[in-house]
Amino acid sequence: MPDKEWDRPENLPLPVPDEDSLMFWQGLSDGKLLLQTCIECGTKNYPPVSMCCQQFNFEWEDAQGTGSIFSYVVTQQPVHPALKGHTPFLTVIVQLDEGPRITSNLVDGNPENIEIGSRVELHLVELSDEVTLPLFKLCSD
Numbered sequence: 375m376p377d378k379e380w381d382r383p384e385n386l387p388l389p390v391p392d393e394d395s396l397m398f399w400q401g402l403s404d405g406k407l408l409l410q411t412c413i414e415c416g417t418k419n420y421p422p423v424s425m426c427c428q429q430f431n432f433e434w435e436d437a438q439g440t441g442s443i444f445s446y447v448v449t450q451q452p453v454h455p456a457l458k459g460h461t462p463f464l465t466v467i468v469q470l471d472e473g474p475r476i477t478s479n480l481v482d483g484n485p486e487n488i489e490i491g492s493r494v495e496l497h498l499v500e501l502s503d504e505v506t507l508p509l510f511k512l513c514s515d
């Protein structure tokens with residue numbers, strides 16, 4: 375599988391921000407990776423949740439956008455009609471340095487270059503006014 379810039383299938387549905395995730399998506403549109411943090415216990419929730427510690431008290435903290443590959447899978451079959459012609463592709467679970475794990479894609483994904491623990495950094499891809507995707511790329515060093 376050659377190195378290639380990530381090309382998103384045109385007809386793949388976009389994520390739809392909801393009440394819990396709106397701040398997360400707004401942050402990405404503003405160029406920031408925000409993590410929902412429980413004021414009571416300090417847990418950083420990803421994906422954002424409605425309630426933690428039986429409370430609704432959250433703040434949103436900037437994440438560094440760095441982490442390491444916790445796991446990954448190479449998808450060979452187009453599991454959605456829009457993915458026809460876009461396989462194989464790589465899906466990764468990134469363990470952010472702040473702790474939460476986020477499912478994403480690599481913009482420069484070549485499975486031959488990837489190992490569990492490979493360092494990655496955030497690479498934002500703006501798709502619309504509402505949706506900027508938090509993708510990742512391998513760190514160069």
Ligand SMILES: [Zn+2]
Nearest residue numbers: 412415426427
């Ligand atoms: Zn909590």
